[in-house]
Each structure stands twice: as structure tokens, then as C-alpha cells.
Amino acid sequence: MSGLCRSRRALTRPECRTNHPQRPVADRVRQKEHAVRDVRDALYVARNTDGQVIRRPMSPHLQVWRWPIAMAVSICHRVTGVGLSIGTLLLTWWLIAAATSDSAFATVQWFLGSPIGLLALLGWTLSLTLHFCSGIRHLAWDAGWGYEPRAYRLTSVIVFACGIGGAALIFGIGLSVW
Amino acid sequence: MSDSRHTPRIEMLRSPLGRARGLGSAHSGAVAWWGHTLSSLALVPLTLWFVCGMTRLIGSSRHDVTDWLYRPVPLVLMLMLVLATFYHMRHGLETVVEDYVHQPIVRLGALLAIKAVTLTLGLACIVSVLRIGLL
Numbered sequence: 001m002s003g004l005c006r007s008r009r010a011l012t013r014p015e016c017r018t019n020h021p022q023r024p025v026a027d028r029v030r031q032k033e034h035a036v037r038d039v040r041d042a043l044y045v046a047r048n049t050d051g052q053v054i055r056r057p058m059s060p061h062l063q064v065w066r067w068p069i070a071m072a073v074s075i076c077h078r079v080t081g082v083g084l085s086i087g088t089l090l091l092t093w094w095l096i097a098a099a100t101s102d103s104a105f106a107t108v109q110w111f112l113g114s115p116i117g118l119l120a121l122l123g124w125t126l127s128l129t130l131h132f133c134s135g136i137r138h139l140a141w142d143a144g145w146g147y148e149p150r151a152y153r154l155t156s157v158i159v160f161a162c163g164i165g166g167a168a169l170i171f172g173i174g175l176s177v178w
Numbered sequence: 179m180s181d182s183r184h185t186p187r188i189e190m191l192r193s194p195l196g197r198a199r200g201l202g203s204a205h206s207g208a209v210a211w212w213g214h215t216l217s218s219l220a221l222v223p224l225t226l227w228f229v230c231g232m233t234r235l236i237g238s239s240r241h242d243v244t245d246w247l248y249r250p251v252p253l254v255l256m257l258m259l260v261l262a263t264f265y266h267m268r269h270g271l272e273t274v275v276e277d278y279v280h281q282p283i284v285r286l287g288a289l290l291a292i293k294a295v296t297l298t299l300g301l302a303c304i305v306s307v308l309r310i311g312l313l
Contacts, residue, residue: 043197043198043201078274081267081270081271081274082270082271082274084267085267085270085271088263088264088267088299089299091263091303092299092302092303092306095302095303095306095307095310096302096303096306097240098240098243098244098247098306098310099305099306099307099309099310100306102240105239105240105243106240128225128229132222132225135218135221135222136222138218139215139218139219139222142215170229170233173233174233174236177233177234177236177237178236178237
């Protein structure tokens with residue numbers, strides 16, 4: 001084994017990835033990661049059954065998982081929530097303009113009727129309906145309903161269908177009235 | 179050759195207990211969750227009302243809007259909508275920042291900015307609605 005794991009490239013071989021004592025290059029590469037600086041980091045340090053100090057393994061992040069629909073809905077809920085938060089700027093602008101003057105209100109109405117404004121309204125409407133439907137599912141969970149895998153998947157599909165359908169309905173009505 | 183090279187170096191002179199202290203429950207999480215849930219519950223009918231109201235107001239003049247908001251029921255519902263929305267928004271955004279932003283200074287800055295922005299926008303909305311409704 002001696003000398004086999006001394007290069008940087010050797011890190012890719014499985015036998016070199018174990019805690020083998022002869023890994024000087026690998027150690028120098030990883031030394032930075034191993035330095036524990038803040039409190040949160042320190043909590044990831046523990047001892048294994050041999051009594052050796054190790055870093056606790058961390059769960060891999062989003063990019064390694066395939067995308068089940070339940071995960072997509074969950075992420076969608078957060079993204080649309082942030083989108084709606086940005087959308088409150090429009091609401092605030094509209095209300096301030098309505099309280100201020102005719103010309104200020106005309107400016108808002110002009111912006112909302114422009115292509116960018118319509119796109120913003122479409123995004124806002126879609127965010128609203130998706131977040132609304134997903135939020136109702138959250139309320140159902142809080143009431144203790146819907147945790148079975150089958151219900152979980154089914155309600156995920158329903159959230160997407162109702163969200164997109166609702167947005168299409170609202171926007172369709174809006175455009176026909178306008 | 180010892181294992182000491184690839185074991186983590188702890189650059190803090192604190193015991194494990196000292197490190198873990200203060201990182202447990204703050205004993206106020208249930209209140210935050212309850213507030214978020216209650217505001218979402220309030221927002222269900224309020225949002226439906228808001229969407230109906232807005233679709234009716236499409237293409238209308240400022241006069242129509244102020245006339246609509248001058249009536250007591252839309253005025254009160256709009257105020258409730260604004261309060262619930264910005265309360266809910268503050269909690270939601272804070273949760274997102276707490277989950278994804280780990281650098282202490284950026285995290286603190288973002289959390290403070292969220293409080294400032296939601297409070298400012300919320301107050302601006304409330305003052306505007308009251309100005310239309312009460313003047």
C-alpha cells in the first residue's frame with residue numbers, strides 16, 4: 001500500500017479514501033476542511049467507535065436526489081413564497097398610488113398594463129395560487145391529515161393541478177374583463 | 179504516521195458541553211409556528227376575497243378604487259389582509275434565511291433587513307388604506 005495513495009489523483013481510488021495512515025497529500029488537501037472554527041462547525045465533530053475524532057457525515061444536498069413530486073411541491077412552496085413577498089411591492093405601490101393622486105395611479109395602471117407588468121402579474125397570480133393550494137395542504141398536515149405516502153403523492157399532484165388551473169382561470173377572467 | 183493529521187482540529191478552547199450550551203430549544207418555537215399557521219388560516223378567505231375584488235377592479239379608475247375602499251367592509255378586510263400578509267411574509271422569509279444563510283453577519287443582516295422591509299411596506303399599505311378609507 002505504501003506510496004500508492006500519495007498523489008492527488010489517488011484520491012479518486014476507493015482504497016485511498018479510507019482513513020489510511022499513509023495519505024500525506026490527501027491530508028494536506030483536506031486539512032483546511034478539517035479546521036473547526038465556529039460553534040456550529042464544532043458540533044459536527046465527534047468520536048467514532050474506535051475513539052478517533054472524526055467529522056460527522058453530512059447528508060448530501062439537493063443535486064444528488066431524483067425529483068419526486070412531493071419534493072418539487074415543497075420547494076415550489078418556498079420559491080412561490082419568496083415570489084409573493086417580492087409581489088407585495090406591487091400591492092404597496094398600487095395602494096400608495098391610489099391614496100396619492102390620479103397621475104400616480106395612472107402610472108401604476110400603465111405599468112400593470114405593459115408587457116412587463118402583465119408578466120409580473122402572471123407570475124404573481126401563479127405564485128399566489130400555487131402557494132395557496134400548497135398552504136392548504138400544510139394546514140391539512142397540521143390537522144394531522146395526509147401523511148400516508150399515497151395521499152402525499154396524490155395531494156402533490158392536486159396542488160400543482162389546482163395551482164396552475166386556478167392561475168389560468170384568474171388570468172383568463174382578468175384578460176376577458178380587461 | 180499517526181491519525182492526528184486527518185482528524186479535525188478544534189480551534190476553540192471550549193468543552194463539548196460549553197459548545198452545545200445555548201444551541202438547544204429557545205422555548206419560543208411553538209409561538210412562531212402558531213402565528214404562522216393562524217395567519218395562513220386567516221389568509222385563506224382573505225386571499226379569495228382579495229382576488230375577487232381585484233378582478234372586479236381591473237381597468238377601473240382611481241375614483242372606483244377609492245370608492246370601493248371607502249366602504250367599511252372592504253376597508254376592514256383590506257386592513258386585515260395587509261396585516262396577515264406582512265406578518266406571514268416576515269415569518270416565511272425569516273424561515274428561509276435561517277435555513278439557507280449560515281454566515282453569521284449575512285444572516286443577521288438579512289434577518290434585520292426582513293424585519294425592516296416588511297414593517298415599512300406593511301405600514302405604508304396600512305397608512306394608504308386608512309387615508310383612502312378615512313379621509
